[in-house]
Amino acid sequence: DTTVKQNPRYKLARVGKPVNLICSQTxxxxxxxxxxxxxxxxxxxxxxxxDKILNREADTFEKFQSSRPNNSFCSLYIGSAGLxxxxxxxxxxxxxxxxxxxxxxxxxxxxxx
Amino acid sequence: QQQVRQSPQSLTVWEGxxxxxxxxxxxxxxNYFPWYQQFPGEGPALLISISSVSDxxxxxxxxxxxxxREKKLSLHITDSQPGDSATYFCAAFRGSALGRLHFGAxxxxxxxx
Numbered sequence: 001d002t003t004v005k006q007n008p009r010y011k012l013a014r015v016g017k018p019v020n021l022i023c024s025q026t027x028x029x030x031x032x033x034x035x036x037x038x039x040x041x042x043x044x045x046x047x048x049x050x051d052k053i054l055n056r057e058a059d060t061f062e063k064f065q066s067s068r069p070n071n072s073f074c075s076l077y078i079g080s081a082g083l084x085x086x087x088x089x090x091x092x093x094x095x096x097x098x099x100x101x102x103x104x105x106x107x108x109x110x111x112x113x
Numbered sequence: 114q115q116q117v118r119q120s121p122q123s124l125t126v127w128e129g130x131x132x133x134x135x136x137x138x139x140x141x142x143x144n145y146f147p148w149y150q151q152f153p154g155e156g157p158a159l160l161i162s163i164s165s166v167s168d169x170x171x172x173x174x175x176x177x178x179x180x181x182r183e184k185k186l187s188l189h190i191t192d193s194q195p196g197d198s199a200t201y202f203c204a205a206f207r208g209s210a211l212g213r214l215h216f217g218a219x220x221x222x223x224x225x226x
Binding site for chain 1: 115117122145147149154155156157158159202206208213214215216217218219
């Protein structure tokens with residue numbers, strides 16, 4: 001089973017309110033990623049966990065938080081949503097690091113009003 | 114700065130034709146190039162990949178042509194089928210970077226029966 005699940009699939013949030021997105025995988029993968037995808041733009045890596053170590057991209061460091069309470073689950077947290085956060089958020093996992101294939105979930109579409 | 118560029122943004126072909134999707138990159142240290150296929154409502158899934166030591170990779174109807182000197186790749190889909198209608202993402206990986214795939218913005222392919 002190579003399924004990555006994301007909840008919720010759709011999320012409506014108000015400006016200034018927090019948002020929490022959930023991702024899970026049962027493949028016992030070491031690495032889990034979060035990407036932001038906007039229309040006609042490339043998926044943008046926000047952060048990833050390798051085992052218990054969180055790596056956040058420099059340009060989104062202060063905008064997103066994450067936690068990984070166990071190997072299977074990973075969350076993406078936005079403390080105060082702004083209109084610019086409206087996007088598709090894709091979670092992925094891979095067995096290890098480097099060139100290992102990334103398996104993506106179906107995404108959570110976030111709309112901030 | 115967009116490190117991976119794809120063209121065209123959208124491509125329509127008739128069933129049975131060959132679809133050609135283009136990709137270029139800027140960083141000569143990229144050494145692994147996966148292509149991901151995404152259907153509506155699903156996450157991207159690995160379709161085919163190539164390393165920089167090869168100039169061609171074939172898998173059924175899907176072939177990657179790689180030109181290291183020009184820093185260009187192309188994905189050829191021969192005998193295109195309506196089921197191939199999807200968005201195709203070219204990505205690039207640098208061997209020294211932990212897990213970071215740099216994606217292009219994608220090409221949306223429509224195959225008309």
